[in-house]
Amino acid sequence: MNRQEYMDALSKALESFGSDIKDEIISDYEEHFNDGLANGKTEEQIIAELGSIEDLVRELKDLKDDNTSDNGRSFENFEKEAKKTFDDFSKAFASFIGSMAAGVTNGAQKFTDSASGYASNMADSLSGSFGKAAESFGKAADAFADKSVQFAKDVAESYKNNRNESTCERKCDAEKGEDNSADAEDIVMSVSYSDVNEISVETDCADIIVEPSEDGCVHFDCDYDATPSQKLAYRIEYGCEDGKAYAYIKKKSSVSSFFKKITGPEAIYVKLPGSVDKVKLASLSGDVELSDVTLDKRADISTMSGDVILNNLSVRDIYASTMSGDVDAVNLTSGIAELKTMSGDVEIDGNVINVNTQSTSGDVKAKIAGARKVKTVSVSGDVNAVLEGIDGYSATVDTKSGDINLYFGAESHEDVKRGSYTFGTGACEVTATSVSGDVVVEA
C-alpha cells in the first residue's frame, strides 16, 4: 500500500465519525507523512509506523463509548439518552404486543383443535372480537408512541430550560467578575447566602438533598474527599445574584487516572430558609430528595436515572419528571402536583387539589385527600387511586387487558368495563387508565 491508498482508505474509514474528527486526523496524518519523508523514511515505513486503520477506528469507537458511559455522561447527551430509553421501551412494548398476538394465535389453535358442532358460529364471533381487540390495540399503541415521544421531549425540554437559564445567570456573574467558582484546589463547598427567594441546583451524578434552614440563609454544602486528579476532573460553581442562588457540580473533562474512572462528589446538601419560594433541581444520575420544606411558589425537579423523593413537602405547584427513576412523595401538600416517570414507579400520598401522575412501564399509586382532579395513568403498570375526604367521584377508567375495580364506601364494583362511572356527588374528577395493568379506584 502506498501513501495515496492508505489515506484514501483512512478517509473512507473515518466517514462515520463526522467531518470534524475526520478532517483533523487526515491533516495530522498528512503532516506526519511529510515530516517522515523529509526525515528519510519511505512511505511503507511511515504507514507501518502510523498503524492499522482498523485499530484506529476501534480506538476511536472506544473513546466515543467512554464518553457516553455513565460517569462521563454529559448533559449534551441527555436527549440522545432520552431517545435511547424511548427506543428500548418501544421495543419492549412491541414485544408485549407480539406476545398478545401470540396469545390470540394460541387461542385460535386451541379452538381449531376442539372442533365442536357450533364451531363456525363461534369462529365468527371470536374473529370479530379478536379483530376489534387488535384494532383497538393498534390504536392504543399509536397513542402510546405519540405520548412517549412527547414525554421524552418534555423531559428533555424541562431539562434544557432549567439549564439554559442557569447558564445565563452564570454568564452575568462572570461578566461582573463575581464568579465565585471554586478552584481546582478548593473543591469543598460550604457557602451561605441571605435574602434568597429562588435557587437552582444542577449536578451530573451527585444527589441533591434539600432540608430546611434554621438561620434564614441558603446553604450549599458539598464535602468532596477527592484525590488531586479527581479535583481536576470536577468543577463546582456557585453564586448568588438578585435573590437567586445557584450551585452546579459538573464533570469538567474525562481525564482518567491510571486504573479507575474518576467519581465525583456524592451529594450536595442544600438548606432552604422560608424566604425561598421557588426551586429548580436537576440531576442526571443522582437522586433528588426534599424533606420538611415549604415553598410558596413552585418546584421543578428533573432527573434522568435518579429517584425523586419528597417527604413532608408543602408547595403550591410541583412538576417532577424522571426517565428511569421512581417518584415517591410522602405527605405532600400541594395545589398542582405533576409527577411523571418513564420506566419507574410513582407513589404519592398527601393532600393535593390537582394531581397528575404518570408512568409508562411502572405502577402508579396515589392516595390523596381532598382532591378535585386526579389523573393516574400507566401503560404496562397497575394504577391505583385511593381518594379520601371527598363525597363522591366521577371516574373515567380504561384498561385493555387488566381488571377494573371501583369502590365507594360500602359499594364495590369489581371487574367492570371501561367507561365512565359516577359515585356520590361525583365532585372529584378521576382519570385512571392503563393498557395492560389493573385499574383500581377507591373512595
Next chain:
Amino acid sequence: MNAQFKKGALELCVLSMLTDGDRYGYELTDAISEKMEIASGTLYLVLRRLKEENLVTTYLRESENGPARKYYHLTDEGRNYQGQLKSDWLGFVRAVAGIVGE
C-alpha cells in the same frame, strides 16, 4: 494491557514531552515510538483528546520546508495534570518495584 492504564501512561508521556516547550506531531510521536511499540495513530488520538480536555492547545506555524505544522502547547491545567499523573505513576512504579524486586 488495561485500557485505562495504557491511556494514562500515554497521556503522561505526551504531556511530559511538552513540559519544556511546544512540539509538533511528528516530533512527539517519533520520539515516543522510538522507545515503545506504539502506533503513531494512537498517539494522534491521545493528542486530540488532550486538546478536547483543554490540557493542550494547538496552533499552526510555518516550517522551513513544506506546509505549516501544527504545534502543541501545554496549558496550565495540562501542567497541573501532568504533575499529578507523574506522581501517581512514580508512586505506582515504586510500589510495584517494592513487590516484584528490582
